[in-house]
Amino acid sequence: MTELQARTAVAAPRLPVRPARPLPQRVARGALGLGGLVAFGGCVHLAHVDPVELWHGLPTLGSWAAQAFPPSTEGLGLLLQRAAETVAIAVVGTVAAVVLALPLCVLAARSTSPSALVRLPVRLFLSGLRGVDAFVFALLFVAAVGLGPFAGVLGIALHTWGSMGKLFAEQIETLPRGPLEAAEMTGARRWRTSVSTLLPDLLPGITGIGLYLLEFNIRASTVLGVVGAGGIGQELKNAVDLLAFPRLLTVLVVVLVMVTVVDQLSAALRKTLA
Numbered sequence: 717m718t719e720l721q722a723r724t725a726v727a728a729p730r731l732p733v734r735p736a737r738p739l740p741q742r743v744a745r746g747a748l749g750l751g752g753l754v755a756f757g758g759c760v761h762l763a764h765v766d767p768v769e770l771w772h773g774l775p776t777l778g779s780w781a782a783q784a785f786p787p788s789t790e791g792l793g794l795l796l797q798r799a800a801e802t803v804a805i806a807v808v809g810t811v812a813a814v815v816l817a818l819p820l821c822v823l824a825a826r827s828t829s830p831s832a833l834v835r836l837p838v839r840l841f842l843s844g845l846r847g848v849d850a851f852v853f854a855l856l857f858v859a860a861v862g863l864g865p866f867a868g869v870l871g872i873a874l875h876t877w878g879s880m881g882k883l884f885a886e887q888i889e890t891l892p893r894g895p896l897e898a899a900e901m902t903g904a905r906r907w908r909t910s911v912s913t914l915l916p917d918l919l920p921g922i923t924g925i926g927l928y929l930l931e932f933n934i935r936a937s938t939v940l941g942v943v944g945a946g947g948i949g950q951e952l953k954n955a956v957d958l959l960a961f962p963r964l965l966t967v968l969v970v971v972l973v974m975v976t977v978v979d980q981l982s983a984a985l986r987k988t989l990a
Contacts, residue, residue: 780961787969788962795951795967799974802947805865805940806933809850809872814926816877821884828888839885845878850936854945865946872933872940879929887921923989927982934978938971948974 737745820838822828829835854871861867941949948971955964 868945
């Protein structure tokens with residue numbers, strides 16, 4: 717051993733020896749991992765995952781892709797109108813969800829809710845809204861209010877109401893309770909103190925959440941037209957049904973440009989508000 721190697725060996729800190737895990741803990745971890753693999757295998761079976769079928773379908777997909785070029789510009793004005801309609805559905809639905817979520821998030825947060833008797837039902841209600849996808853809500857409202865973008869707005873608003881209420885409540889719970897308790901000691905009502913004291917601190921957080929969900933809702937709104945709830949999804953469905961691949965490619969390009977522009981604008985707004 718050279719002198720340099722000897723010095724390095726002496727100077728190198730000794731890493732602590734990690735004690736071996738107890739046998740029951742190792743058995744439990746192994747059983748958990750095995751159970752996860754079995755569960756995943758069951759999911760693959762139930763989902764009928766078949767790579768062979770995918771391999772056989774690749775030539776068909778390649779043929780369709782070749783037929784899609786060049787993209788069709790016929791009716792481009794209508795596609796742009798449908799794209800604007802898609803954005804409008806998401807914007808109106810998201811704003812409606814914000815207005816509906818702000819009162820309930822105060823009741824759902826542990827630090828501002830009057831009691832568990834109020835908090836738990838409100839949380840259960842928000843979880844129910846969040847558990848039903850906007851697509852399902854839109855399908856129901858198409859039957860209730862008829863075809864068109866209004867059904868899409870209602871579907872987006874109800875689903876986003878649940879998501880925003882939960883996220884806003886969690887945002888409230890992360891704030892320190894000191895200012896709220898100090899305001900309550902003056903004798904003001906909890907609801908009034910919650911709004912006046914917490915809103916300035918909450919505003920950046922809820923704005924970021926709102927912009928993020930707006931981006932998500934614009935993507936979700938692109939398929940609502942499949943059930944007749946307005947937007948560019950209807951043109952997408954028509955192109956697929958008619959096997960009009962050049963038209964389908966144009967629709968996909970419009971959707972891609974729309975989503976990219978919205979993402980960039982949202983990122984710029986979040987950066988400005990940060």
